[in-house]
Amino acid sequence: MIMAEHTVQKPKRVLPKSRIMVAEQTSQVYKDARDAKARGEKIGWSTAIFPQEICETLDIPVLYPENNAASVSAKHLGDELIQHAEGPMRFPMNICSYARLNLGLADKIQDPTYNTADPLMSSPDFLLLANNSCTQLMKWYENLSRNLNVPIFFVDCLFNYYEEKPAEYKVKYIRKQIEGYIAAIENFSGKKFNWDKFLEVQKRSQINSKLFDEIIRLNARTPAPLSGFDFFNYMSCLVLCRGKESTTEIFKQLKEEVEEHIANSTSSFPAEEEFRVHWEGIACWPNLGHNLKILKNYGVNAVINGYVTAWNVVYEPGNLDSMAYAYATSSTNSLSTPSIMNMRADTIQNYNCDGMLCHVNRSCKLMTFHIFVGRNIVEEKTGVPCVNFDGDQSDTRVYSEAQFETRVQGLVEIMKQNKEARNG
Amino acid sequence: MLTMGIDIGSTACKCIILKDGLEIIARAIVPLGTGTNGARKVFEDALAVNNLTKADIDRILVTGYGRFTFDDADNQKSELSCHAKGIHFLFPSARTIIDIGGQDIKVLRVSVKGMLEKFVMNDKCAAGTGKFLDVMAGILNVNTAELGDIGEGATHEVSISNTCTVFAESEVISKLSTNVKIGDLVAGIHRSVSKRVATLAFRNGIAKDVAMSGGVALNKGVVSALGQELKTEILVHRDCQLAGALGVALFAWEEVLKGA
Numbered sequence: 001m002i003m004a005e006h007t008v009q010k011p012k013r014v015l016p017k018s019r020i021m022v023a024e025q026t027s028q029v030y031k032d033a034r035d036a037k038a039r040g041e042k043i044g045w046s047t048a049i050f051p052q053e054i055c056e057t058l059d060i061p062v063l064y065p066e067n068n069a070a071s072v073s074a075k076h077l078g079d080e081l082i083q084h085a086e087g088p089m090r091f092p093m094n095i096c097s098y099a100r101l102n103l104g105l106a107d108k109i110q111d112p113t114y115n116t117a118d119p120l121m122s123s124p125d126f127l128l129l130a131n132n133s134c135t136q137l138m139k140w141y142e143n144l145s146r147n148l149n150v151p152i153f154f155v156d157c158l159f160n161y162y163e164e165k166p167a168e169y170k171v172k173y174i175r176k177q178i179e180g181y182i183a184a185i186e187n188f189s190g191k192k193f194n195w196d197k198f199l200e201v202q203k204r205s206q207i208n209s210k211l212f213d214e215i216i217r218l219n220a221r222t223p224a225p226l227s228g229f230d231f232f233n234y235m236s237c238l239v240l241c242r243g244k245e246s247t248t249e250i251f252k253q254l255k256e257e258v259e260e261h262i263a264n265s266t267s268s269f270p271a272e273e274e275f276r277v278h279w280e281g282i283a284c285w286p287n288l289g290h291n292l293k294i295l296k297n298y299g300v301n302a303v304i305n306g307y308v309t310a311w312n313v314v315y316e317p318g319n320l321d322s323m324a325y326a327y328a329t330s331s332t333n334s335l336s337t338p339s340i341m342n343m344r345a346d347t348i349q350n351y352n353c354d355g356m357l358c359h360v361n362r363s364c365k366l367m368t369f370h371i372f373v374g375r376n377i378v379e380e381k382t383g384v385p386c387v388n389f390d391g392d393q394s395d396t397r398v399y400s401e402a403q404f405e406t407r408v409q410g411l412v413e414i415m416k417q418n419k420e421a422r423n424g
Numbered sequence: 425m426l427t428m429g430i431d432i433g434s435t436a437c438k439c440i441i442l443k444d445g446l447e448i449i450a451r452a453i454v455p456l457g458t459g460t461n462g463a464r465k466v467f468e469d470a471l472a473v474n475n476l477t478k479a480d481i482d483r484i485l486v487t488g489y490g491r492f493t494f495d496d497a498d499n500q501k502s503e504l505s506c507h508a509k510g511i512h513f514l515f516p517s518a519r520t521i522i523d524i525g526g527q528d529i530k531v532l533r534v535s536v537k538g539m540l541e542k543f544v545m546n547d548k549c550a551a552g553t554g555k556f557l558d559v560m561a562g563i564l565n566v567n568t569a570e571l572g573d574i575g576e577g578a579t580h581e582v583s584i585s586n587t588c589t590v591f592a593e594s595e596v597i598s599k600l601s602t603n604v605k606i607g608d609l610v611a612g613i614h615r616s617v618s619k620r621v622a623t624l625a626f627r628n629g630i631a632k633d634v635a636m637s638g639g640v641a642l643n644k645g646v647v648s649a650l651g652q653e654l655k656t657e658i659l660v661h662r663d664c665q666l667a668g669a670l671g672v673a674l675f676a677w678e679e680v681l682k683g684a
Binding site: 360372379385386387388390402403406407409410412413414417 | 489501502544627
């Protein structure tokens with residue numbers, strides 16, 4: 001009898017050099033923050049797509065709560081913090097689980113003996129907020145600000161509900177805020193802003209974005225040289241260190257490794273690639289292992305996803321309007337459903353995907369509720385089946401292993417039918 | 425040649441034996457789900473109908489949540505495709521299949537050839553499922569199988585506003601204490617199920633004809649209410665609860681023909 005491999009234990013694979021470099025880079029980011037605090041210097045916490053160029057230029061360490069929540073969740077350490085937020089802190093369970101986790105952590109780390117979360121964040125002296133990925137961030141950071149008694153530097157980005165491109169007044173608005181916060185953070189930190197260095201940071205950011213884009217595009221090949229899930233590991237470079245040389249080194253190494261896979265006809269996907277899917281939505285961080293196990297068992301490689309490309313903040317260095325435009329649009333969350341799903345449909349075609357697997361992430365309404373309408377757009381435009389499953393980016397109470405497998409199996413059966421029909 | 429299909433569900437196990445891919449020669453249902461001896465019992469019950477043994481069966485396939493747990497099976501198939509295939513056998517004109525099981529609601533769109541085109545399933549919530557009806561029947565102190573007949577006597581359907589099974593249970597209890605008629609309450613329960621299912625069905629898109637499978641399809645009250653919500657007739661076969669088992673028995677037949 002053919003059974004799914006529920007109980008097969010395989011030895012852990014040896015990590016490629018690029019992954020080791022990522023781990024070292026991440027450790028350094030947290031260490032830099034701890035060291036700065038020890039020296040009595042200010043550090044910040046930032047939303048994922050705030051103009052990182054400002055603090056990078058000022059040499060101020062910045063940590064990223066969303067990325068931290070993802071890491072803590074992936075290590076299955078988030079439940080304690082979420083319970084703390086819902087319990088004594090009284091936050092409702094229907095708000096974003098990243099927010100619950102981080103608000104819980106922010107409270108816990110006020111106790112200097114607390115050390116359970118990993119990675120452990122140092123407490124911030126200020127907050128950097130851009131609402132280009134969602135507006136719930138505003139309330140999250142407002143609560144952090146109040147609880148920790150620290151200021152927020154807030155870049156207000158306007159959503160583009162009906163436009164493919166943001167109107168000129170929106171770009172002007174964001175540019176003015178960037179200029180204003182350069183001065184404000186300079187004043188707050190007591191550090192001098194160097195415009196020459198700013199230009200270098202912008203250039204470095206573009207080199208890194210371009211490199212990452214090149215690497216991702218290599219996965220459009222059939223079969224793909226990478227398991228698409230690997231991209232989730234490298235995202236942190238763009239989130240935490242988009243303007244750093246260390247990211248360039250990592251991406252160069254990664255690109256070499258991918259090209260070696262291509263030359264040797266190998267792949268980091270741990271099975272024969274029978275089907276290719278586009279993964280829609282944030283990763284199910286606590287359940288990544290189970291996701292990959294099931295997908296692998298059915299030969300499904302999630303070769304691309306919309307989440308990893310959100311940090312391709314592409315602009316012309318030295319051009320603040322171009323930079324402001326990029327921050328207005330880099331997260332697809334700020335676009336309309338037709339805009340987002342048409343982009344997904346194009347990606348599905350470009351990456352030769354057989355289907356789309358949508359993580360209905362209970363925590364991120366903005367990023368996943370468009371799926372219910374949007375899947376029709378994708379199905380009509382591409383002809384590939386789209387299937388949803390329930391989960392959450394950090395809250396472990398939502399995901400069901402049996403339900404995930406049933407839905408993946410249904411998706412595979414339709415993809416298989418379609419493939420057999422195409423091949424006659 | 426004989427093939428067997430077993431559907432090991434969350435609350436019941438079903439079995440069909442098919443002759444030459446055309447004739448159903450045995451049916452069995454055991455109200456015990458995955459994790460129990462339900463699969464073994466339904467397997468033996470189905471064989472016993474014609475005094476057969478396992479050796480008489482050319483191929484055995486399983487489906488359902490418990491499909492990985494039956495050692496005597498030759499292979500397993502996803503229940504989605506099995507329901508599609510089974511209902512297509514029973515109603516070749518069906519293009520939309522609504523399966524309400526113990527814990528799941530599935531809405532399938534199938535092609536003219538009975539191939540699965542797209543599907544939606546319920547979110548992680550028991551509202552609208554067989555479990556919802558079981559809980560309500562428990563409160564009313566009746567058998568779930570009796571709900572269809574009881575609801576027929578309704579004169580003033582009582583609205584149940586909560587979709588959560590647990591909260592709806594509380595709501596029904598509070599209404600019982602106001603002396604409403606049981607029939608009116610049951611009609612309201614059926615309406616609640618049908619609204620939940622209809623929402624899912626509309627999300628997947630409705631193409632006629634619409635058929636139901638799964639144990640809840642035997643509840644004429646739910647079928648009637650759902651037909652009203654969807655504004656269409658709903659086809660229900662006497663073997664609707666066995667559609668999954670039938671479908672997987674048909675897949676077994678196809679594998680026999682291919683020389684598996």
